[in-house]
Amino acid sequence: MYLATVVGQVWATRKEATLSGLRLLVVQPYLRGNQQTAETMVAVDSIGADVGERVLVVMGRAARHAIGKGHDIGFQCAIVGVIDAAELSGGERVGQTAESDRIPERSS
Amino acid sequence: MYLATVVGQVWATRKEATLSGLRLLVVQPYLRGNQQTAETMVAVDSIGADVGERVLVVMGRAARHAIGKGHDIGFQCAIVGVIDAAELSGGERVGQTAESDRIPERSS
Amino acid sequence: MYLATVVGQVWATRKEATLSGLRLLVVQPYLRGNQQTAETMVAVDSIGADVGERVLVVMGRAARHAIGKGHDIGFQCAIVGVIDAAELSGGERVGQTAESDRIPERSS
């Protein structure tokens, strides 16, 4: 399970039948100090998350379980929570959206 | 599950019996800003994807389920969708093929 | 399973029902010589770990098992131990907290 930011949405007409009707969001893992990464994942959304929100993402079997037995095949990544906030060591605060973060200045 | 581009195909005569008759495509994960990576995966194709198309790829047990019970062993990576488009933050648009992308210029 | 440091906590009101009542901690993998990484994971805590403590973290199915059958869906990362110490080659000692480490100076 990891902290991530919703950065977009994917549309696919030709797809595995079990993906029908599911909302597919593009998420980017959160790195300390809000450092940027080019890596993304596509997660099924069961929570109603919006672009810009910080979320909890699970992978593997847990993801398929989170969406429900009716959709137990064809994906392995899901959003399971929208965070209110995360408090990290060194005064770093991850807010509900990227705009609400409070990242301490690094002295070095 | 992740966004990827189909970049090729693999042929193998000597192989695990459960791989017989399956189309094996080489896929490359999509990175923000269409940055290039040297990493690839080999995915079983159940959708009829073509080289150059952007696809959704799953790994693990979900991949074996997506291909059907008749082929439930011997692989753990499958293409489960061909994307129409993905809209990402900052105006980045991942098109159905690499040629149809719209990547904003980076100012820095 | 890997060594990690608890670096924070996450709160989420809108979440997967199976995450209700679980304590969600942010953990950072330990790297040799206490090198820093920007990567974090969110782990369910079943041990009562505190921020700053060094812990053992498991992923996947083992994580869901560690928390108990009552919570067998929705996550795949758990804290399964608080370490007393780890003795590594080259005289490196990982203490119970980051403050109690003893990292040998590197000559190069």
Added chain:
Amino acid sequence: MYLATVVGQVWATRKEATLSGLRLLVVQPYLRGNQQTAETMVAVDSIGADVGERVLVVMGRAARHAIGKGHDIGFQCAIVGVIDAAELSGGERVGQTAESDRIPERSS
């Protein structure tokens, strides 16, 4: 599932009983343009692959299934095919062995 090159063999007398009689090969993931990586995996060989050959490698549960029910514990990585060739975009061709590759010159 990924493309890899067989780069060696491992011998182990003291081992998990379920590994007895299995051939353990060291494989290195193939990177675009035949770039080198220092990472390797150890895979159980069910195909009769030789050092230098390009192979298909699976991980996880699929690997244990590929070797057969008689050996369903103690490993999670297997060779499931020896490739004839892979044709990649940009004219890159991965041959049956490293010597038979055809990698286009990069202009940049």
Added chain:
Amino acid sequence: MYLATVVGQVWATRKEATLSGLRLLVVQPYLRGNQQTAETMVAVDSIGADVGERVLVVMGRAARHAIGKGHDIGFQCAIVGVIDAAELSGGERVGQTAESDRIPERSS
């Protein structure tokens, strides 16, 4: 499954009940040419491996199986073999311990 070196041991008094009585070793993945990495894993030892020895490590469900049904929860990484040697391409030889390696000089 991968080649690794045992680089230390971990002690934890407060831990998941299913970890009781298990020996927890810190292992570092082997990289070609004996290059160093800062990454480590913690593996349950079922073989009686010593610090400095080269071992085979498995992750996931295979790890839990290797330790036995009596301990099938709470971890997902195990040592399943102590290697005698590995012969790699280019004349590289991984010995039973780090001291017994034979790494060819790189000309570049």
